[in-house]
Structure formats: C-alpha cells, structure tokens
Amino acid sequence: MNMSAGRERLVVIGGDAAGMSAASQARRTKGPDELEIVAFERGHFTSYSACGIPYWVGGDVGERDELIARTPEEHRARGIDLRMRTEVTRIDVAGGRVRARDVDSGAESWTSYDKLVIATGARPIRPDMPGADAAGVHGVQTLDDGQALIDSLTRARGRRAVVVGAGYIGVEMAEALINRGYEVTVVNRGREPMSTLDADMGRLVREAMEGMGITMVNDAEVTKLLTGEDGRVRAVATQDAEYPADVVVLGIGVRPETTLARAAGLPLGAHGGLLTDLAMRVRGHENIWAGGDCVEVLDLVSGQERHIALGTHANKHGQVIGTNAGGGYATFPGVVGTAVSKVCDLEIARTGLREKDARRAGLQFEAVTIESTSRAGYYPDSSPMTVKMLAERRTGRLLGVQIVGREGAGKRVDIAAVALTARMTVDQMTALDLGYAPPFSPVWDPVLVAARKASRAVQQGF
C-alpha cells in the first residue's frame, strides 16, 4: 500500500544500468514530494559496468570501484529509497505489489506500487555438466564474479587458462588472460570464433588470435570439466580431447532473467525476454515497464525481436522508462544490432544482419567483401581492414556490415549503423560525405569501398 496520499510510488526491480537509469531519470522529472521511488537490488553493487570486467581482470582497470558509475549512497542522496541485498521473489500484478526478501536475514515483506519497472537483467548460461561448479570455474557476469576470478587467478598453481565460448565475452577474456601472462586456449562450439559474425569473417578473427599465441579449438563441445583431488578444476574435456586448465572462464552467453516475470504471467517472447511496446511498457500493462538485459528488442532491419544483453541499450531503456514513468514521453525505436569488441589490437565490429539472419528473415541479398586500410596507404601506421557488406537484392537496401581490422576499424561500423537506421541503400551510401584526411582514412573510406562493390553487385544481380 502506498501510504502517502497524493504521492505515487515507483518500484524498481534491479539496481544496475536499466533499473537505476530509470530511477534516476524519473527522479529528475519528478521530485520526492510527487513520486516515491523504491529500488530493490539483490547484490552488493549498483550501476556498474559489467562490460568493464574483462579489463579489470586483465589489469587495464586497476580497481573494482572504477567500474561503478554510481554507488548506493549516491543514489540514496538523490532521493531513491534503495534496498540493497534485497531480492524480489514475486510480482503480484493484480494486487499491484511485489514481495521482497532480505538476503541476509531472510525477512520478507510486500511493497505496493503504482508503477513498476522490471530490470532483472540476464543470467549467464552455465553448462549442465560434471564439474561446472568446481573451484576455478568462473563466470564474468557480475562484479562479484570478477572478484572471484581475480582471487582464483592469484591462487591458481599454473598459468594455463581455458575459455569456454568465443563470443565477445570469450575473446575479451582471452585478451585479459593473455595480459595476465596466461597460456590461453579458447574452446568454441562453432566453426569459427565470434559467431556474431559470418564464418568467413570469424576466420579472420581466429587467424589473428592464433597469431597472438592463443590456442583456438573450434567445432568442439565441452562434455565435462575434470577436477583434481582438491576439487579444483584441472582440465576441460571435449568429445575428442582434454585441455589442461588451472582456471576456466565460462563465456557461453546469457539468457534474459525473467523467472519473476514468467511467474507473474507477463508476456515473454521467443527468446525468453519480456515483450514491451515502444514506450518500454510491458505489453498489455499500463503501469509496468521493463528494460535492459531482461527484455527483447525490435531489430529494425529484420523486423523481428531479438535478445541483446548490452549496457548501452540498458542505459537507453532506463532513460526512456524513467522519462515515461515520470510523466514525460519517450520511446525506444529498436536496434540495428551493432557490436564492437577487441582482442589485443584486433578490432571486431558488426551491425545489422549476418547472412543467416537475412535468410531467416526471408531476405535475399548480395554479400561482398573488400580489403582496405584505416588511413591513406602512404600514411604511417595505416593498417589493413576487411569489410563485409550485405545489401538486399533489387532494392539495394543495406542489410549489414562486418569489420575485422586493427586500430581504427571498430568504430567505423557506426557509419553503417546510422545508414541502417535511415534505411539507406548501398548506392546512396557510395555518396556519403565521410571525414577524409590521410591520417584518418584513404580517400575512399573502407565503408565506401564496400558500398561501391555492393552497389555493383546489386545492379548485376537485379
């Protein structure tokens, strides 16, 4: 029950990016006399950069606290009633209340809400196999996970690390462990690492990682984690082989954490995430919003929902939710699927659809790949770059771009991200007025070179 007459109560479940951005933005819009804000967080931290954990583990970031954008105390100072180590165990939609449990004491109680924000995040996929919970086996989803891994590395007897999974968390953790002086093996179920790229581009990543001294094992399903007599992990086993390991990092991916939402009968999509409208309201519910890693987002290129766990989306969702919950108006139109990551000096970027995404969406396309350089060829430190571009048959609409290169490659994907949002054709892209000077780009930017080739392919394949 809300006891303050005339004052609404906003309840937020989850104290990380989406939840606390929503709370903060709602507070900016409405003062404490108009809107009470209660936020529940089951962990020890608020508003931190999970994306930064690999760099903390690798030593690029010195202190855990550098990853924390805003502490519980800072949130409280802004008039948010933040309840740490308090886990919401049930959402009573009909009753307009949530049940929460103090993690330490076990005490439970109901809190009523006028408006609810669900920002329960994602949970890492843990393989259901022997040894998965052994000492020395680590996820890297939370700050607590990161601290546990760092402690484990300090205790590990040898210097052999196995990373399971070769998505962006897997490759970033490979870099982190290399930086800490480990021999690193990456075991990957797919044909090539970075399955967010097409395999032909993933191959470039594999070759570069092998060049960095990382052992890449592809097409390999981990069957069990072997432990020593002390109970600590000692090797990773696949059907074909065993890989000795003093420490194992799991980077297999995440799923939306929607246990509460499912139990409350809220609408979930094909990927297990909450379904929202453009104002980030849970579909069919006027006063419940959801955002961050627990929701599905509209892919503007394919027209279908996807699940993408990424801090930048979570922050945008939080802004939109907080604006709306505070009585303003904002929408989140969707994503184009941009992602960028690096392994040592290798930069990897993608946006839009891969070949298989396009096929699945019923789109026919031309795919072209070009080689170019980050700067004018004659300028020092010009580095090679491969750009793959997909364009729809007949219409020539840009469908996706993948880039693998060195310094200056990754953020070039933004050009394509904006072009995708604007539904440009590759022919239109050939005329884009991009920044040119020899230290920044060849006279034809690599993205323009790809667009020219894609445009010719579309014309020829008409």
Next chain:
Amino acid sequence: MNMSAGRERLVVIGGDAAGMSAASQARRTKGPDELEIVAFERGHFTSYSACGIPYWVGGDVGERDELIARTPEEHRARGIDLRMRTEVTRIDVAGGRVRARDVDSGAESWTSYDKLVIATGARPIRPDMPGADAAGVHGVQTLDDGQALIDSLTRARGRRAVVVGAGYIGVEMAEALINRGYEVTVVNRGREPMSTLDADMGRLVREAMEGMGITMVNDAEVTKLLTGEDGRVRAVATQDAEYPADVVVLGIGVRPETTLARAAGLPLGAHGGLLTDLAMRVRGHENIWAGGDCVEVLDLVSGQERHIALGTHANKHGQVIGTNAGGGYATFPGVVGTAVSKVCDLEIARTGLREKDARRAGLQFEAVTIESTSRAGYYPDSSPMTVKMLAERRTGRLLGVQIVGREGAGKRVDIAAVALTARMTVDQMTALDLGYAPPFSPVWDPVLVAARKASRAVQQGF
C-alpha cells in the same frame, strides 16, 4: 575533328583526382574501340594526393612518389592518351574542340571532342602584397610546391617558420614544421584558428596548439613579407608586429580554377566554381561535365552551393562523370560539409553548418556543447572530447556537429555526417545503436550525449 568513324572522343582537362578518375571510370565502361580518351595535364604528375603533402613535408611520408596513386605510364597502359605538360588554353564550346599548348615547346593545336570533362582544380590564393613571391615563401598545393618547400627547408638558415592562415592546410603545415624541428608561428586573420569551426570550438584548437609550443597570432592581417639582402624572406609583417621567418608557408585557401570555363561562357556560381547538375554535367551543356575542385557542390543541409576543395569529393565526382560519360548512369547528390584534420595528437572535425552558416541559410537553431571521452572513463588512454551540436528549432533536425579532441575524436563526425544525409532529428539520434565497448566508447557515445542535450534544448526552446 574526330577522325575515327563511329568512335567517340572524350577529352579531359586536368590529370589529377577528378579528371583521371573520370577517364579511368569511362575506360572501365567503354573499351578503346568505342571511346577514345585524351587527357591534358599541364604539370608533371597525375592522380596524386595533394592532401598528403603536409605529411611528406613533415617526414611521415618518406618519398614523393608514395603520394602518387597512378603514374602517367599506368594511365597510358589502360588506354588513356595522356598528354603531360600540355596546357589547355581555350575551350571552343560551339566548335566542340579545345586548344592546347605544349608547355615546353610552346606548340599549340586544336583537339576536337564529342564529350568534355573539365577538371581544372583550384588555385591557391596568393596574397597580393610585397614579398609574396620572394624565395622562402611557399604554397603547398602541388607536388612541385611540396618539393620546392622541402628544398627550401634544407637551405633555410634558421629554424623559424611562419604559417600564414590557420585553416586545415595551415594547421597541418604547423604540425609538419614542428615535426621538422621548427619554431612555428601561425598568423591568422580570424579571431581563432580553424574558421571552418565556430570560434568557441576554434578556441580549443588554439589552446591545444599553444600547448604544443606553437605561437598563435590571431586577428592579424599580413601586410607584407620582408626580405633580406639576398632576396629571401626574413619576416612576416602585420599591422602590429613583425614575425621573423626563415621560411613562410601560405595556407590561405584556394579558389576554383575556372579561367578557361569563364572565357568559354560556361555557368559559374557565386563562389566562382562551375555549376553542374546532379549528373555532374555543366548546366545547359549535354556533353560537358565538370568535377573536383573547380566546381561548386550542393550543400544538402543549407540547400545552397558551396565550394569545397577536397580529394574525396573530387574522386567521387570523377566516378560519377566517368560512369555517365561512358554511357552509364550515376549522380552526385551533394555534400554535408564533412572535414577532419589533425595537429599532432589533436583531432578536429566538423560536418554540416556552423552557427553563421545556419543564420545565413535562414535557419533558427539551438546550439549545445558537451564534454565526454573517447573511451569508457575507466579505460586506459581515454581522452577528453568536446562536441558541439546544432539542431533546428521546432523540427529538431540536426544541422551540424563540430568535434575537438584527441585520438578517436575525429572520425566520430561520420556518425553525424550520415545522420545529416538522412535528415535525422537530434531526438532520433539519441536512439542510435552505435558501437559500444569500454575500449571504444563510453556507454553513451559522445555524439549521443550531445544529441540528448540538443534534443532537450529543442524541446525547451519550442
């Protein structure tokens, strides 16, 4: 007269980016049996990167020939009848012919054309003042200019250089001369350097350049260049002061080289450049095209013509002209005014309209400025960046972006360049799905932070 029955002759005036791109693209489209291509170049070189000259002078590029994309011999090997050191002295539009003079022998003759491409480039503005032609005073427009400057630097007695002009050539030359160990003074007529930026952003450039040990003199009109007894420049004089100089570099800007076109009665615009249609045909002339630094281009943001001398545009024009002259179809829709440059580690970028451009175009706007960083704040080598953004009142349409920062700042302007091309509003931009990972960007990319602030300003100023 064209003597080969059934075979058309394409004549190209000017052997640099636009002209030779046009010739090459026309050749790709039509073989020598269908199309004869004759190109005239009055200088010693073809298809070179004038934009690379500062880096050659500064020592980043070792050899002049690295700046040459394609030599006369390479062009000839592709079936282009290239006549070097041959200056076109007249265009006879009615007669469909051009008169050309061998620079060395002085011999003149007429060459008839079926199709003509004018790519006469730009000429540097030389101040009309005493001493402007003295030894030790140099422009940096052509490879010959660059070689003369390098020779002059070798001969100069002292290490004091004065650069006249603080546009992008001026600041790039300041860097080049610093790299060669000179004490550099930049004398600039404007209130701040980089008048392609608003003065508030130009101030950041000035402060950074002063921090590099460059003496910046603003609001200063050069009145004369003083020479010593040997006839060599010894100082640059303004109304107020004299600046000792062992070498002087003129970077005052360029004007379209349209003397021939004007004499032929072809249509010129307010900036002295040729006016073309979207297919790059000179207006009113079916069989004459023009491109590169001698034409005016449509500014897609203001809707007015501008003159911009930039290799990347010249190359695009050449592609379009060559395609059309070869019987295909292509258009050049216009520019948004993107430019990027650097002085040592300072990166400077702009696209779209400055405040005064917007006013001149009759646009009312909100202007905002934000500070952010190139990477997540906690990531190593994250560097500060200032982003200024202009948005139209009421509609919120993006009008322009200016960025001053360090590594990673410059090419971010491409995000805005694409958004301008797509006529996005700043509110739409707040939702852009840009590449995010801690080594590449804060969770809100600086351009998004600016868009959010601009969006709020538009809403408040409605």
